Amino acid sequence: MLVPVNWLKKYVDIDINTKELADELTMSGSHVDSIEETNKGVDKVVVGKILEINDHPNADKLVITKVDVGEEELKIVTGATNINKGDYVPIALVGAKLPDGMKIKKSKLRGESSFGMMCSLDELGISSDLIPKEFKDGILILDKEYELGKDIKDILELDEKVIDFEITPNRPDCLSIIGMARETAATLNKELKIPEVKINNQVEDIKDYVNGIEVLDNDLCKRYYSKVVKNIEVKPSPLWMQQRLIKAGVRPINNIVDVTNYVMLELGQPLHAFDLDKLKDKKIEIRRAKEDEEITTLDGVKRDIDDSMLIIADAEKPIAIAGVMGGENSEVSKETKTILIESANFDGRSVRLTSRKVGLRTEASSKFEKNLDPNLSEIACKRVCQLLEDINAGEVIKGEIDVYDKPLNEKSLNLRPERVNKLLSTDLTKQQMIDILNRLEFKAEKVDKNIKVIVPTFRQDIKLEADIIEEIGRIYGFSKIEPKPFKGTLTKGEKSRQRKIEDLVKSKLTGFGLNEIMTYSFISPKAYDRINLPEYSMKRKYVELLNPLGEDYSVMRTTLIPNMLDALARNYKYGVNKAWAYEIGNIFTPKNVPVKSLPYENKNLCIGMYGEVDFYYIKGILNTILESLGVYNVEYMPEKHHNTFHPGRTASVVKNNNVLATIGEIHPDVLKNYGIKERVYALELDLEITSILTNLKNKYKELPKYPAINRDMAIVLDEEILVKEIEKIIKETGGELIEDITLFDVYKGEQIPEGKKSVAYSVTYRSYERTLKDEEVSKIHKEIVELIKDKLQATLRS
Amino acid sequence: MKDKLNSIKDSALQDIKNAKDLKQLNEIKVKFLGKKGELTKVLRNMGKLPKEERPIMGKLANEVREAIENEVTKIEEKLKDELQKAKLESEKIDISMPGKNVPLGHRHPLIQVKEELENVFQNMGFDIVEGPEIETVDNNFDALNAPENHPSRDMSDTFYITNKILLRTQTSPVQVRVMKQVKPPIKIVSAGRCFRFDDVDDTHSPMFHQLECLVVDEGITLANLKHTINVFVKELFGEDIKTRFRPHYFPFTEPSAEVDVSCLECKGKGCKACNGTGWSMEILGCGMVHPKVLENCGIDSEVYSGFAFGLGIDRLTMAKYEIDNIRLLFENDMRFIKQF
Known part of the structure; x- marks a missing residue:
């Protein structure tokens, strides 16, 4: 979420620098990803007025202009094609620096001296995907007669910084400038100045323009609020608005679209403008799509839609995929005279699934999918009308059509102050808790031992007492909570x-x-x-x-x-x-x-x-x-x-x-x-x-006191017989007297008959109770050898 | 006779001194002291001496024998010494030649880090427990209060086996298993494999590793959580490391926080590695166990409270050894593993 700091400052007084602000907000829960400079390296670029445009004697594609930059008039040779006499344009003076590293010098172009350069938005460091179409390949033509020689940095507010916040998914209310202003005000303990929404002049009646709006599937559309504006003149929006949009990462299109985008950024409510005259019967239905229906969205792509998706339709056809993108067939164009402004509240899950299914994720869908406050619809729609009026884009029609069957009311929760202090390990008074909650626009009052908290509807993430405790904790500051070891018996951890x-x-x-x-x-x-x-x-x-x-x-x-x-x-x-x-x-x-x-x-x-x-x-x-x-x-x-x-x-x-x-x-x-x-x-x-x-218990075994006696044997037997058979006989026969059996040679080949092998063992005999006698061992050993010979058809190797 | 004895003595001592090796020395010894040796020969004539001279001569003869024997012993030792020296000299080797290849195995770096972490917690009194890699949706999401709609439940985020069974996406279901089985006080740590729908590339892997920590008891507070994490972080990175707790959001904890540690490079002064902030990226997520999670596991949230935190082992391992490609962890190239 990109927040231009000057925009934020319209709603809350900030008397610390941007770095400090970023740190404060990070520590109250709005994690700052980065702070971006809007001035990418512009210096000595000023406002100039084009006084004359004359042909270049030696070049068809160049012209020679005379430009007034306040203190002097400059001769500038340029290849620009979108300029006219009388235009106000940014002029890079001799000695100026531009973001791409260019330094402007006095130069000669095809034999004619030039003392400066006219600048495009690209040359002023604006990312090309944010530059409006009309200035894409030309010089930036300023929208007003600014003071000549004025630094362009002041006009474009290039000293402004933009903070990029990482907003957690539970806080869709923070996906707006006003939401971040509210967080800022609460964090810094300042007053939040919400703009007054007021339309000065409204005419006629919306009923004469719209033949009804019907929400057929109200499980997926909680509210549909709309107003109409007539006498629309589609043109570029004012430079200040364009600059705000660009800094917030949105490309300016035209005044109508820009105002809806501006209000979306400002208040967090996605809005859409339909060309009312293009709607069949001037009727609107909000319903699930029918099988076989299709729509070409504003990006020019034809999309299949199905009955799992909510759409906006006129009397015969889909005109928008609800909450995702409008249709080409109802798009605002140069010819548009009357618009209907949609400020609706769609079900988050439905928008998310639809957007995924059609493979289209937009600013609007990413906001809707987090479930917005339906009470935002009205103020956002009126705010659009107000701005359209302010910038002379049209005339607002009286009245509105508001389909809102089940209004969302504020929730009331009971907060136990001792529970707060117990969980957070704090020592806050009831009044301190109430103050913090008030800063976040929660209403809170003491009721007996407890606090009754009224949760504003834009905070749908607050459902339980624990959620309120978190709010108090984060605004009070986790950093102020002193770490303490927990009580309990001292144990060593176990491993399975x-x-x-x-x-x-x-x-x-x-x-x-x-x-x-x-x-x-x-x-x-x-x-x-x-x-x-x-x-x-x-x-x-x-x-x-x-x-x-x-x-x-x-x-x-x-x-x-x-x-x-x-x-x-x-x-x-x-x-x-x-x-x-x-x-x-x-x-x-x-x-x-x-x-x-x-x-x-x-x-x-x-x-x-x-x-x-x-x-x-x-x-x-x-x-x-x-x-x-x-x-x-x-x-x-x-x-x-x-x-x-x-x-x-x-x-x-x-x-x-x-x-x-x-x-x-x-x-x-x-x-x-x-x-x-x-x-x-x-x-x-x-x-x-x-x-x-496994048996991991291990006990000491007494070391032998009596000597061992070794006997070797070499036997020849069938090669298919496994040696373990020999070992089995040795063990069974020798019993406890066998201490160790070692196979020390296996041989096949010369002197051994085909199909036979010779194996040699060393057997260690020992008793733990007495010294074994030689004859005794010889007797057992002989017995073993005989058994092997007998059972395994083996012979002794001589 | 006296002269004779003295002359034997002189010539014997002379010969002994000139003996070149042990063999020669032995011959000399025999020549003078042997049964047929010169001294013996002289002594045989003792009987011919007058009675009164015999003791004197006897004494003298013994002195001569003793002198010869002493000299023999002395020279013998000297010769043996020389022999030993010569032998050692001849056994000289080139100690710069390489040592024999004694094979010693190497532990996988990630598993090493996992076990180091487990040991730290075990020493802090946490029991080490493990849970299955294949889990129920209930243990992995529902009981942990994950919103019904949460994108992490999507098939584009999580591997499913049936609509109720999945490959766990976190180690947190082990918390649920423990809380359902054991009455507080609970103090466990659990580490292991987790899975997410990520294609393999230089920075992503569909299998990764988490370590999870859970404490549930009466009167557990956020202050206890901070203390435990501080102890752990200092154990892991050193005494001079600081932490900061940034409020954050996790469905299963409330309040929740992410923890940053001061930059490991500059220790918090601010450098290139930390973008001048003095803080390195968050290393773990934590919070007080959500009362709903406690209730889901049959623990009375009015009586008990708890905290939990978890961290990614893969990233920690990569940071620790400056490994820049996650594929190395799963390729099992011996030349890689042998470095740890």
Whole structure:
């Protein structure tokens, strides 16, 4: 919201500088985004009157002029085409500076000396999208006979600053100069000077001009107020008004449109002027559009409208999209003689949806969509009439047509002063509270112990006592409230067990050299194809977004693997020769398809690695992680049917019949889909099941007092037999005496028959109660070896 | 005999002194002191001496032995020293050659910042809780007093799964969950992923991270909110940082404020980074919990009051590490992550 400070000063006395003003208003709730200078660098440009225009002897496109700038008459050569003898124009004198950096010097144009330059608005630093059509490609012709030689900065008020406020969506009343003046007055504790709305001369009767206005859908139109102005003369509006509009970011069009825009900026009420003579039967209906209706809006675009949208129509056709934009068919033009001024109140939601649907957001729609005060309509309409009269644009017709079925009345709220002081931690008296509320134009009076507050209708955001407390707080000043610690027992915050486990896992992984990554919770459904999940896979039962940003982000992930592979693929593409990464994140499993209730969210850990890694390395990582959580003796079952993984190098990790993880090498077909030409190892661990199995209680175990005895064995057996079968026999047979089993060699090849392998174990025996005897160990060891030979058809390797 | 002993002594000491290495020294030792050594040989002749001379000669012989042995020990130590020195010299390495590559993992910067923030609050006595990423419209909007019409509810702002289920747009629904489950006093912090309908570009991401704080108890005031935030901000940015509370609007708090901290560059003096204002951009939004929100969660707003505040972790992370493109946070380039 752009607020030119001089405009603001018309309604409230401001005796501090703009920077201080901006700070004060920021601290009372109107956040200042920026303060802009209107003088972009104009110096030594003055008013001049063109006395003569003569042909240039050497150039067809140039003329030689004589210009009176007060103290002297200057000869100026120019190429301007829109000037006439007697025009008052801005003259940049020799030595002048212009915003684009130009310095005016005495010069020669085709052999003729020139002592200055006539300026366009563009050259005076006005943004080109704000320059009115008539001055777009020419010199600015001033609208009055200003004093010759007067500095143009004074005429255009170029010393004025413009404050850009960020207005919160609950305060549509602040989207106007008067609204900001009210905030300023309350903040600075000054008087607000509301302009007196008075039309001096009104003639005839509106009933003779309009054959009725009917609101057919009053759920979307709370009020429709209108007046008529005749004998319209459409022309540019006065320079002061144009300058105000330009500074507030609105391009001047003509006097009629400019006045409606001026009042919209001033009071916050969007207005529209129809050419009354163009309305069929001079009738107006406010209704929902019919199917098949269409309208060409003022911007020249033909738009489809439907029965969800409110429109303004005459007896046969739409003439405006309510609250969004008027139609071309009823537009004010040079020929317009009589206008009807619409000052209506449309339903915010309806305007917002309509504006979105037709793809057109205007100043008007952005105001209406925040729900305006219907009581603003009347004063705004009259203010337009007053200004039209003031600038001699037409003659106001007596009377108005006001369709306002359910007038909005002021609300009354009860305020408990002790509640104010309790919540804000202040010590304000009732009178102080009343004073603050009065500054904001709330009526307030003491009733017994409490204060009765009458809320003005332009403050529809005030609904509860708490809202009034906020008003008192912000005008009193949050900065004056002394910070205080709250009472309560001193406690250390708790972290959930799950989070503690996650933190622990992360610290281990960091120690192992894995980097933490973070990826989106949604993925492309095609990712499931890329990781070769079969059609029947449960992981393809996913939660889908209704309105995704695109297919790539359209379904919630049921596995972390695709994102991990994406990340690894990206690193591979970038030429990173080793990537070890992990992510802890949620996967989402629907309870029902289509989704009717919140899905399950499950924390998983995914590890993905390439470079200096093999199956046993990543297995080692998983084992260490699990053991650090007190999860021992998990079982690795070969997993041949998980299509994402290598069928011969993958395992399901099982504990107490729960599958904790899948771990293995990524299938070469999948790697091809991701463009990775290195072996990739990955695992996905269910952290929630893991956390159930986790045992973080750790007790000291007595160190052994008796010596250990080591025995090695080397056996040859079928290569298909998993070594865990051997370990199982060792453990079962040796029982408590087995302290450790170490696999130290696996060999296939020469001296070993085809289809066989040789494995060598070192077994450590120890008792915690006594020194084991050699013979005793030999006996058990022999028993183990015999069992292995017997059960696994193995032979001892000599 | 006496002469003989003295001459053995002299020549032995001489030889020992000239010994070049331990082996030679040992040979010398054997030559003089060994079973067939010269001194032993002399002593074998002791019996031939007159009785009265024997003790004198015996004593002398012992002195000679002792002298030789001492000298051997002395030289032995010297030679061992030299040997050690030579060995160490020969083992010299080029210490400027690179160290072995000991892998150490790196934490994602954003998650690091999130955990740092959580730790600050945990130390201030806040419990750390988490909520689901997929939420109900009720928890995400309705219970938080978001106006029915609010544009943030639009499908162009929020990702929906059904008309009642969505991807949470803020961490605030965790407040609702906690208040519905736990009786005051409540003192929690919750951080996590949130989502909004923003296309991916250099400054936007459809997934972002928030941290949310909630306190509900009897007699909680705006002054308590200010105090808590001041403590937190000082913990985060340092003792010399100031705050200012600007009134603002959030549907779920009343009164509401945004908090600016003094410019981190110039500490409030005014510089280029802060446009000369001395204040950096707002870092968090806060306010007293709206009585309707309390009531929606079954808490009597006449008895209890509370405050809440939230902040964006992504922007804070980017500011902290001067990261200028938000995509870097989600691309997971190892060369990026290894910097943290």
